Structures are given as structure tokens and as C-alpha cells.
Amino acid sequence: MFGLLKPNKEQVGSRLREVKDELGLSFSEYGNRLGLIKTTINSYVRGYSLAPLEVVEKVSALSGKPVGWFYFGEIEEYIQDYLLVRGQKALLKDHPDVPLKIKEDFLTGDFKNPGWETEFGYPLESFIDDCYAEIHIKLLREYVQLLALNYLNDHTSLEESKKEDASIFLSSEVMGYYEATRDFAYGDTEKIMATIESYYEGTLKKKELSFDDGYLVGKLINILADDEETEQLISGLSRELTGKRFSNFFGGNELIQVFQSLRPELLKLYAETTFDDYYDWFEK
Structure with a gap:
């Protein structure tokens, strides 16, 4: 009936008490409504047993x-408690809206499917x-990427104009x-910083910044x-x-600037995509 997340009997008891109080019932009356003796309902309400x-x-x-509310609270509480059991405390602390996003997807997703639901809905x-x-x-x-930028600020003398590019490059390498x-998780700051340092020492410290140009996105960023x-x-x-050649010898710098204005968006794309994405785009 339950998966990895198990009901907390004290929280279940608290919700049972909430209903009892809303209905204005004594323990005896509550038990009578449920076909239980007073000591049994008292045990459930006080959280002594589930x-x-x-x-x-x-x-x-x-x-x-x-029914699900009694065992787990609101859907977002259930999602949060499950993610906490899965060890996602650090991310939830920084992004407390994540359970609500998952709840919204569950309730209104484009491919809503009853097969997604437990017996409690x-x-x-x-x-x-x-x-x-x-x-x-x-x-x-x-x-x-934020940690990479912090590392560059604290440990390098790169020009400010180059730090954003370098942080995207490093974060992409680390995410690869x-x-x-799967050697680290959100919140593993020391391990991630050590990985960032390793990639910096092995790449940017030894040569000029150059994005992977095996696919078009990195190639365009470099150009x-x-x-x-x-x-x-x-x-x-x-x-x-x-069939005509372009030259900026007699002007045309405006066109060069227009093309180069694409670079920030390409950098953003580079930061958000993986080589699996590129394979899907360019080779499948």
C-alpha cells in the first residue's frame, strides 16, 4: 500500500484529531461514529499507533x-516528504517551490494519466x-555554473568580460x-568545487578558452x-x-555586430544542453 515513503503515525493522528475537533466530538463520540472503543481511537489520535x-x-x-490527506497531508507535502526521504534536502531548501511544480504537472500535465496515481489519488x-x-x-x-563563477572570482585573475564565458565552459565540462x-548531487559543494578546479587546471589554465566545436553551437560561439x-x-x-562575397572594408560592421549578438543566446543554449541533445539534433 505504501512505497518508500511511509506515513508518520503522529502526523496521521494529528489529522484525525483535526477532524474530531472540527466536528466537535468527544473521544467516545468519535469512536462511536467509527465503530471503535475510546481507547482505540485515542491511540490513533495521539499517534501511538497508525x-x-x-x-x-x-x-x-x-x-x-x-484518504491520502490523512496519511500524507496535501499533495505537495507528500511530494516534499518523499523527496526528503530521497535525500534532496539541499535542493528543497534552495528551491522550496519544486514540490508545487511537480504537483502542478501531476494535476494538469499535457499527458495526464490515471496510471500515474496511487490508490489514494x-x-x-x-x-x-x-x-x-x-x-x-x-x-x-x-x-x-554559480559555483564555477565563484571559483573564477576567488582563484583566477581572468578579466570580468571572460568570466561568464569561462563559467559556462567549466559548468558544461563538469555536467558532462x-x-x-553521477558522482555528486545538488548541495555537494566541496566535491563540485574540486571537480571545477580539476577542469580549470586541466583546461583553461593551460590554454585559451575554446568551446567544444564538434557540433554547431560550440563552433558558432568560438567564431x-x-x-x-x-x-x-x-x-x-x-x-x-x-554568390557575393562580404567584406567590412567599406563598412558592414553593423552586420557583424548583429551576428555576434547571437552569441549570448548560444552561450545560454550551450549551458543548458548536453551532447545527447546535440546528437539528437544533428545526427539522428
């Missing part, structure tokens, strides 16, 4: 509250896992390592960082599409 399903179903019918733990995996990877990327190993290479890119496109 009320069985048949009792909770009777209280549910009596109060109009769903709450999301299956596997559904929570799937939703959380998508949210977690996005927030972990942001977390790693994460995808392959658009340089005026001359951007001019060559535009000229190649112009010859391909119109």
Missing part, C-alpha cells in the same frame, strides 16, 4: 477529506522521480562528467567571439546564398 486503512476510510467519509513515486529528474538537472546546472558518473572569423562566416554564407 490508524488502519478501514478506519481512515471511515473518517474520510465522515469529513469529506481524501496521489502521484506514484516513480512519477515524482521522473518529474524531479528534469527539474533537478536544470537546477544542478545553474548551481554548478556528472552525466557520465562569433572574433571579428575576423565572424566576417569570414558571413562572407561564406553570402557566397553560398547569393
Whole structure:
């Protein structure tokens, strides 16, 4: 009936008491309504023992509250408690809205499916896992990039204009390592910082920043960082599409600037995507 997350008998008792008080019943009257002796209902309400399903179903019918609420509270409480059991305390502390996002997806998702529900009408733990995996990877990327920027601020003398690029590069490298190993989690600050340092020492400290150009996104980021290479890119496109060569010898810098204005968006895309994404886009 229950998965990894088990009901807390004291919390269940507190909710049973809430119904008792709302109805204005004594323990004896409450027990009579449920077909229980006073000592038994008292044990459930005080959280000494967990009320069985048949009792909770009777209280549910009596109060109009769903069975799941007695065992786990509101859906978002259930989701949060499950994620805490799964060890996600650090992320939930920084992003307390995550359970509400998963609840919203459960209630209004594009592919709403009764198969997602437990017998209580709450999301299956596997559904929570799937939703959380998508949210977690996005927030972990942001977390790693922030730590990378902090590392660069504290341990390097890079120009300010280059730190954002470098933080995206490092976070992408570290996330690639994460995808392959799952060696850290959100909140593992020391381990992530050590990984960032390792990649910095092995790459940026030894050579100029260059994004992986095996796919178009990284290639364009590298090209658009340089005026001359951007001019060559535009000229190649112009010859391909119109048969005419482009040069900024007599002007045309405006067009170069327009092309280079794409670079911040490409950097954002680079930070948010994986090589699996690129494979899907360019090779499948």
C-alpha cells in the first residue's frame, strides 16, 4: 500500500484529531461514529499507533477529506516528504517551490494519466522521480555554473568580460562528467568545487578558452567571439546564398555586430544542453 515513503503515525493522528475537533466530538463520540472503543481511537489520535486503512476510510467519509490527506497531508507535502526521504534536502531548501511544480504537472500535465496515481489519488513515486529528474538537472546546472563563477572570482585573475564565458565552459565540462558518473548531487559543494578546479587546471589554465566545436553551437560561439572569423562566416554564407562575397572594408560592421549578438543566446543554449541533445539534433 505504501512505497518508500511511509506515513508518520503522529502526523496521521494529528489529522484525525483535526477532524474530531472540527466536528466537535468527544473521544467516545468519535469512536462511536467509527465503530471503535475510546481507547482505540485515542491511540490513533495521539499517534501511538497508525490508524488502519478501514478506519481512515471511515473518517474520510465522515469529513469529506481524501484518504491520502490523512496519511500524507496535501499533495505537495507528500511530494516534499518523499523527496526528503530521497535525500534532496539541499535542493528543497534552495528551491522550496519544486514540490508545487511537480504537483502542478501531476494535476494538469499535457499527458495526464490515471496510471500515474496511487490508490489514494496521489502521484506514484516513480512519477515524482521522473518529474524531479528534469527539474533537478536544470537546477544542478545553474548551481554548478554559480559555483564555477565563484571559483573564477576567488582563484583566477581572468578579466570580468571572460568570466561568464569561462563559467559556462567549466559548468558544461563538469555536467558532462556528472552525466557520465553521477558522482555528486545538488548541495555537494566541496566535491563540485574540486571537480571545477580539476577542469580549470586541466583546461583553461593551460590554454585559451575554446568551446567544444564538434557540433554547431560550440563552433558558432568560438567564431562569433572574433571579428575576423565572424566576417569570414558571413562572407561564406553570402557566397553560398547569393554568390557575393562580404567584406567590412567599406563598412558592414553593423552586420557583424548583429551576428555576434547571437552569441549570448548560444552561450545560454550551450549551458543548458548536453551532447545527447546535440546528437539528437544533428545526427539522428
